[in-house]
Amino acid sequence: MEWITAENVVAVVTALAGVLVSVVAIWLDRLRPQRKRLGYRVQLNTPLHKEDAGRGGGVTTVRAGEVLGNSADGATVVLLRIENDGDLDITHGDYGTTPTEPALRLTFGKGAAAVNVGGVVATVPQGWESVRDDLKRAPELGLAGNAVLVPRVALGTGQYFKLLVQLAGPVADGRIEVDGHIVGGSIRRNHSTTPDDQAGRFSPAARTVTVVLTACVVALAALVVRERTPPPIGCARGTLTVTGSTAFAPVVQEVAKAYEKDCAGATVTVDADGSTSGVRDLAEAGSRAGAEGSPAVLALSDGHGPAGYPRLREHLVAVSLFTVVAHDAVPVESLTLEQIRALYRGDVARWNQLEGPGLPAHLPDLPVLLVSRDANSGTREVFQRRVLGRNEPAHSSRDCATVDDPEAEVVRCELDSTAQVLATVARLPGAIGYAELGAVATAKGLHRVDLDGRAPVLEELGTSPYPYREIEYAYTWGDPPGDSLTASFLSYLARGRGQDIVRARGHLPCATPKGLRICGED
Structure with missing residues (x-):
């Protein structure tokens, strides 16, 4: 633990803090769960005095076009902003009402504290004509006692509209509410003092700077912490x-x-x-x-x-799993244990003489060439014990292709290694041998032969009766x-x-x- 010094601890803590900041930034900007969200905020809540109306002031309603400024004594003007501040667009179908019902109900106080609405006008930023059209579509923007009734307005992410409402009297900001339902989302009050659009949480430049800064901090920590990872416990020279x-x-x-x-x-x-x-x-x-x-x-x-x-x-x-292999000129995919034993007893001199279940209709007229390992081989010992049930026949060939012993019943040679066996089987048509399974995977010119229809599969060890394993x-x-x-x-x-x-x-x-x-x- 020699690396634990004050400077190294500071470097590591700094690096972790930088990584945490980046992760939080990316989560907020990219990975957080997306939801539909309709927000509203009170941007203006001001009494309208009689002298203001006398100067030609007033509020024009969208519904009737009437001027209410002359009756503004004791009235209040409220400016509300309705905005899509979620991650997804809000469509007409996202409002939890029928097409003939208002989508939102804006109320100004309730019960004894209710304040009647005298008029309302909607304003929409230039270029958002679809929002303006939605506000005029039936049922239109209207009034009902202490409430403003808002139709179904489709809002893309970041879009909004404003409602200028004239009330018969004052109302506290906290008593102004928007009632409605967004399917798969929510309606919430926003408290930002920003009167118009909010900037995004992180601009592309800010994200780039954050990532680069984190990379620099991690590099600094790596340079400061000079102690290399210790080798595994128990290493020896x-x-x-x-x-x-x-x-x-x-x-x-x-x-x-x-x-x-x-x-x-x-x-x-x-x-x-x-x-x-x-x-x-x-x-x-x-x-x-x-x-x-x-x-x-x-x-x-x-x-x-x-x-x-x-x-x-x-x-x-x-x-370990082992397998029998044959030259590609011998089209057998599986042999029974009895067929393997017949080949290694010398009962079959040529492949077209082999009989039994599962064989192709026509086997080639090729000599059976047994390519084996020498007596020092564990692979051979396992083959004899688990597959043949007896020793292999005598060594009868030095080149693996011709018989040196005229008394021999089969061509059989012995080689020193697994690599030699695979190379020889791949070179001689009619050759058959055996090897460790992993060594066969990249061999060319030969193929694996299953035993009794069973393949050597690592995942099936313990459940498969495949015999050639050790x-x-x-x-x-x-x-x-x-x-x-x-x-x-x-x-x-x-x-x-x-x-x-x-x-x-x-x-x-x-x-x-x-x-x-x-x-x-x-």
Whole structure:
């Protein structure tokens, strides 16, 4: 908390205040809920003396055109402004009355305090002819005792009209009321002393200045607060080698880059050579370290690693999905488990000999080429255990296209990595193989083959019986020290920010609620 100084606190508070001002300004000007609103205000309330009438004064009514100035003794003149000060236009249909009834009723006192209206005249700004016409439309502007009756007047946003009313006596401003109803809106008294149009809350220039000022304040705060965001708790320095699964290697490589970015001084090298080989490499490194402690090596395995290494510690990382793939010249979208097993037993030498449900009417006359992984592969071990239910047939080809062993019943080759399998299947018509699901997404020249009509879908883990899946395990030599790079990176991968990368690459982290259940069941 070294950054907490007086100047930094002032800078941050200033920045927050600037942002708050901008948010409020934008809300008021753009984002607040829009409503229809009719406002009215009293702009003049003045007694009219007899001598004023004698000078030729008077009030002319719109309805009758009569001059009332000669009877102005004790009278009062009131100027009212009726305005649309809401966000939306007010139309004829927005008044809650029938077309034959007045839309608004302006009353001047009530009960014993009521003051009769002697005359009224309306004034409308030049250019607003539609407002003027509405005031003359039946039922016209008129009088009724202590009230002025106003017809339905359509007002656009910001439009208004004024009513000059002659009363038989004085009336307090507070006793002047407008009764009516605006559908989906309201009628309210305004108290502004501004006699005419109000300027908008914020002009375009004011909005621009506000936003620019806020940006400057935030930049100032960023310069003052020099302390950089601390790295995640538990970062460690040093070097670490991650070995094992080639199927999971692309995910780990991405996580390693993220860790190195978050944790300065750490170098994580991914050197995948197969699940079984990776576990053996770790065991050998641990044996060489002897009493020196746990070596900086982490081994990843598709499924449980080979037995016989009691010093190794197993850690759950994620659930991975795998898939069968075929060359695009083989038009099969789904195979039953029995059809897959027939292919890998060597019962079918050519694709057009394959039988069973769900197959296209005509399969190509192409040789069945089994492209497999070597014995160190966890992907292969999972395929044999969960799909075939037995080991694959013997290795019979070095180029994956021709048989080297005349006794072999099927063409089958073994390759060192997932990338090699995908490239070979895409190159050879008639080829079929298997790989980690995420690696297949960008491959060209081949397609995924469903099993028993089931597709490998991450969201369906735990509910779908799709068989070709497995837990990714991480192995360490004993329990690495809590402050070591091995322990820190393992935590980052299995429970920290690395989980986002694991999920984005098509795997389900075991540390998630759903992952805990599935990893625990397996």
